[in-house]
Amino acid sequence: MKISFVLNGKKRTADVQPDMRVVxxxxxxxxxxxxxxxxxxxxxxxxxxxxxxxxxxxxxxxAAQLEGKRITTIEGLSKGKRLHPVQEAFVESGAxxxxxxxPGMVMTAVDMLSRNPDPSRDEIREGIxxxxxxxTGYQKIVDAIEAAAKDKSR
Amino acid sequence: xxxEKQIPFRIGEATPRCDARTKVTGQERYAxxxxxxxxxxxGVKRAGIPHGKLIKVHTxxxxxxxxxxxxxxxxxxxxxxxxxxxxxxxxxxxxxKICYAGDPLALVxxxxxxxxxxxxxxxxxxxxxxxxxxxxxxxxxxxxxxVHEDSPGGNLLRLVSVETGKGASAFDECDVIVExxxxxxxxxxxxxxxxxxxxxxxxxxxxxxxxxxxTPFRDRNEMAPALGIDVEKIRVIVPYLGGxxxxxxxxxxxxxxxxxxxxxxxxxxxxxxGREESxxxxxxxxxxxxxxxxxxxxxxxxxxxxxxxxxDTGAYAGLGETVMTxxxxxxxxxxxxxxxxxxxxxxYTNNAVGGPFRGFGVTQVTAAMERIVDxxxxxxxVDPLAIRRVNAVERGDKNCIxxxxxHSTGIKKCLAALSDHPLWREREGWKMKAGQFKKRGVGIAxxxxxxxxxxxxxxxxxxxxxxxxxxxxxxxxxxxxMGQGNASTYAHIAGALLGQEASAFELIQPDTERTLPxxxxxxxxxxxxxxxALVIAVEDLKKKILDKALRLFSTAQAEELMLVPGGxxxxxxxxxxxxxxxxxxxxxSERFYTAYFRSPAATEMLDRIYLGPHIIFSYGAHLxxxxxxxxxxCIEVTGYLAVTDAGNVINPQAYEQQIxxxxxxxxxxxxxxxxxxxxxxxxxxxxxTYIIPTAMDVPDMLSVAADNAEETGPFGMxxxxxxxxxxxxxxxxxxxxxxxxxxxxRNPITAENIFRALWEQNDQERxx
Numbered sequence: 001m002k003i004s005f006v007l008n009g010k011k012r013t014a015d016v017q018p019d020m021r022v023v024x025x026x027x028x029x030x031x032x033x034x035x036x037x038x039x040x041x042x043x044x045x046x047x048x049x050x051x052x053x054x055x056x057x058x059x060x061x062x063a064a065q066l067e068g069k070r071i072t073t074i075e076g077l078s079k080g081k082r083l084h085p086v087q088e089a090f091v092e093s094g095a096x097x098x099x100x101x102x103p104g105m106v107m108t109a110v111d112m113l114s115r116n117p118d119p120s121r122d123e124i125r126e127g128i129x130x131x132x133x134x135x136t137g138y139q140k141i142v143d144a145i146e147a148a149a150k151d152k153s154r
Numbered sequence: 155x156x157x158e159k160q161i162p163f164r165i166g167e168a169t170p171r172c173d174a175r176t177k178v179t180g181q182e183r184y185a186x187x188x189x190x191x192x193x194x195x196x197g198v199k200r201a202g203i204p205h206g207k208l209i210k211v212h213t214x215x216x217x218x219x220x221x222x223x224x225x226x227x228x229x230x231x232x233x234x235x236x237x238x239x240x241x242x243x244x245x246x247x248x249x250x251k252i253c254y255a256g257d258p259l260a261l262v263x264x265x266x267x268x269x270x271x272x273x274x275x276x277x278x279x280x281x282x283x284x285x286x287x288x289x290x291x292x293x294x295x296x297x298x299x300x301v302h303e304d305s306p307g308g309n310l311l312r313l314v315s316v317e318t319g320k321g322a323s324a325f326d327e328c329d330v331i332v333e334x335x336x337x338x339x340x341x342x343x344x345x346x347x348x349x350x351x352x353x354x355x356x357x358x359x360x361x362x363x364x365x366x367x368x369t370p371f372r373d374r375n376e377m378a379p380a381l382g383i384d385v386e387k388i389r390v391i392v393p394y395l396g397g398x399x400x401x402x403x404x405x406x407x408x409x410x411x412x413x414x415x416x417x418x419x420x421x422x423x424x425x426x427x428g429r430e431e432s433x434x435x436x437x438x439x440x441x442x443x444x445x446x447x448x449x450x451x452x453x454x455x456x457x458x459x460x461x462x463x464x465x466d467t468g469a470y471a472g473l474g475e476t477v478m479t480x481x482x483x484x485x486x487x488x489x490x491x492x493x494x495x496x497x498x499x500x501x502y503t504n505n506a507v508g509g510p511f512r513g514f515g516v517t518q519v520t521a522a523m524e525r526i527v528d529x530x531x532x533x534x535x536v537d538p539l540a541i542r543r544v545n546a547v548e549r550g551d552k553n554c555i556x557x558x559x560x561h562s563t564g565i566k567k568c569l570a571a572l573s574d575h576p577l578w579r580e581r582e583g584w585k586m587k588a589g590q591f592k593k594r595g596v597g598i599a600x601x602x603x604x605x606x607x608x609x610x611x612x613x614x615x616x617x618x619x620x621x622x623x624x625x626x627x628x629x630x631x632x633x634x635x636m637g638q639g640n641a642s643t644y645a646h647i648a649g650a651l652l653g654q655e656a657s658a659f660e661l662i663q664p665d666t667e668r669t670l671p672x673x674x675x676x677x678x679x680x681x682x683x684x685x686x687a688l689v690i691a692v693e694d695l696k697k698k699i700l701d702k703a704l705r706l707f708s709t710a711q712a713e714e715l716m717l718v719p720g721g722x723x724x725x726x727x728x729x730x731x732x733x734x735x736x737x738x739x740x741x742x743s744e745r746f747y748t749a750y751f752r753s754p755a756a757t758e759m760l761d762r763i764y765l766g767p768h769i770i771f772s773y774g775a776h777l778x779x780x781x782x783x784x785x786x787x788c789i790e791v792t793g794y795l796a797v798t799d800a801g802n803v804i805n806p807q808a809y810e811q812q813i814x815x816x817x818x819x820x821x822x823x824x825x826x827x828x829x830x831x832x833x834x835x836x837x838x839x840x841x842x843t844y845i846i847p848t849a850m851d852v853p854d855m856l857s858v859a860a861d862n863a864e865e866t867g868p869f870g871m872x873x874x875x876x877x878x879x880x881x882x883x884x885x886x887x888x889x890x891x892x893x894x895x896x897x898x899x900r901n902p903i904t905a906e907n908i909f910r911a912l913w914e915q916n917d918q919e920r921x922x
Contacts, residue, residue: 034180
């Protein structure tokens with residue numbers, strides 16, 4: 001089946017199988033491998049993308065559900081060489097170790113800050129609690145999101 | 155918050171990692187991220203039963219399926235079909251026996267993922283079930299079923315004993331004796347990137363394997379005999395790993411991938427385990443049962459220690475016996491104990507396969523030792539910090555296996571910093587403020603962790619750096635970066651010596667053809683050993699650059715020149731030339747600088763313990779605040795302090811990353827992680843049933859670096875990768891005991907366990 005959607009600001013069409021997952025469309029067919037898969041069952045959050053601005057797990061969505069939607073993946077977040085403030089904060093705060101959870105974590109943070117521009121540390125922790133990270137102990141991720149929020153509000 | 159441009163790396167300055175930008179933009183390509191124009195998928199049929207005689211694997215139906223390229227069994231393995239770095243007891247594809255549920259029976263190569271899954275489901279096998287053995291002590295009984303009939307020790311893989319002083323007879327001289335049985339479960343690494351990679355035969359017939367491994371050079375040596383290929387015909391390439399923590403230390407998918415690539419006519423083949431398969435077939439931290447007895451004099455000095463430990467290596471040896479041995483070497487934690495009797499049995503069972511996990515055996519024994527220390531303090535009515543300060547080792551003391559500590563030994567500094575910290579000083583006030591139905595407690599624990607390999611295993615690295623024609627620097631890292639940031643620290647070290655900033659460096663990740671053998675990414679060794687080698691190579695290169703540059707200046711004294719970002723400047727007249735200009739003076743043959751470094755190792759008492767003792771240790775003292783809800787048993791870690799002696803700090807940001815990450819994994823081990831394989835079946839085979847901490851389960855952690863230079867380390871550093879994971883289990887368990895007087899000997903300490911213990915406590919207090 002043919003679907004049309006906007007991917008990282010560009011109109012796209014794709015011919016997809018009815019049972020194709022979004023994460024496979026992105027990674028295998030569009031070669032956008034920034035979106036990671038860590039469990040395939042909605043537990044780890046590594047595959048998080050934005051669909052119409054809201055965070056969604058691309059391993060639990062069928063490609064057909066993208067019809068008419070606006071999709072942002074990690075590759076579409078930075079403007080050319082300029083990083084998104086959340087990405088910049090992740091780099092500067094040391095929130096990245098192995099980096100496999102990072103794209104999903106960043107997308108979740110972007111969504112969270114769009115709804116709550118000035119979150120407390122507890123709110124940040126709750127906001128990212130659907131994204132697992134095994135390296136960092138989360139502290140520097142919380143630091144980064146806090147810094148990005150401050151950076152934005154300036 | 156953005157750093158000024160053109161600031162060279164400085165030792166001791168918090169600096170963002172070189173790999174952060176490509177990772178945060180999704181550009182970094184991991185082993186799982188390969189999708190060529192034309193490639194096949196490979197997958198494995200696994201046993202699903204814990205123990206049995208394998209009679210026949212039926213592959214006919216799968217072979218007939220359209221889109222199936224090949225279905226392979228043990229008969230198709232051209233070499234020895236055995237891996238295992240010490241014992242070589244693990245088949246690439248099972249041939250005679252099934253020793254645990256994750257054993258691979260057949261390998262399918264298919265044109266796409268869907269066909270692969272269908273084909274795997276069509277494979278069946280005939281077997282004769284055998285009774286399994288799932289408990290370490292039961293496995294040692296005479297009538298226990300044998301996991302490996304040809305194992306010389308039966309189910310006992312290795313027995314290690316150490317006696318010092320008067321051994322256990324010294325308990326007669328003790329005023330107070332405390333004892334306990336402690337257990338730690340299997341722990342899953344749960345790296346976000348499950349086992350992945352791709353492989354192909356190149357035009358010259360060389361087998362190229364791109365995969366996530368901590369041990370590229372060792373893997374090549376294991377793959378060659380197992381698959382019957384000349385080692386020179388195998389090339390292993392390792393991108394940045396999506397986490398490993400010991401779980402990718404050795405063969406996981408390498409042989410399966412390599413075998414697949416031999417049957418695709420040159421078409422690349424990809425394998426990527428799902429999470430469920432990763433839980434089933436990856437190695438686990440060895441579970442342990444430890445019987446401890448500590449004898450103390452009235453003045454609080456430790457006099458005698460007895461440790462009887464049983465480590466479960468599961469179905470195959472892997473590195474299990476070395477994991478246990480390192481644990482036993484640390485059985486007495488960071489204390490002086492003149493008389494010890496330590497005995498450990500590493501045992502085969504039909505459980506999951508045991509293997510390395512950050513902490514490598516030390517995490518298990520520290521969980522036991524640091525709790526029995528608290529029990530001794532309680533019995534003597536002394537402060538748990540005071541008893542630790544009395545017994546903590548200093549340089550020149552002997553550790554618990556009787557080896558003299560000749561290198562930096564900073565546990566006393568750690569304890570001093572902990573005792574001065576507000577979290578320790580203000581603990582009683584904090585505990586008093588517990589709300590209704592809440593109880594608060596504070597616990598501490600010490601830990602030591604050896605760096606590098608044991609004495610008889612040469613621990614070396616070969617650094618390689620290139621001065622490119624563009625005047626930039628290319629570092630060829632032969633040690634994998636599994637996420638800990640060692641590669642970035644190599645740029646940090648070289649940058650500090652060469653006066654350059656991050657953009658001057660390119661980091662080449664391990665590739666057996668381009669980088670030099672430097673051992674595994676493990677044992678808290680990567681920055682120490684490769685860093686030391688790199689310092690030598692960079693110093694040589696720097697001298698050469700300054701010598702060559704003299705041609706561009708009106709001086710004959712290299713000392714008058716200095717390296718600045720992107721160039722060389724005369725110290726007095728400020729004349730500057732670019733590094734690109736200097737690079738133009740280098741002949742192609744002069745661009746590469748290599749250096750070898752071998753870590754110092756024990757030269758005495760090599761027979762004291764299997765593979766010999768270690769001599770360089772990092773130390774830590776941890777403190778945990780916990781709050782318990784007495785109505786539900788729910789436990790929350792509300793505060794955490796880690797004081798660490800890992801020598802000088804090169805990059806405080808990267809240092810904190812290691813401390814915080816290790817603590818979080820330790821908190822998971824303490825409170826929720828419990829890999830259950832009852833009767834050999836993986837019951838916790840997803841991240842919904844095996845619970846690792848989320849952001850809501852870990853508090854903000856405070857890290858203090860005890861300033862304690864290790865003279866042999868690059869810029870005075872020593873290993874930081876593992877030390878912090880061993881603190882949380884005992885510190886939290888001690889805090890729970892402090893809060894409500896209950897001692898739970900097995901982690902994880904769950905709400906259910908606490909609730910039950912509180913119930914029993916109340917029950918005993920009620921009049922009958």
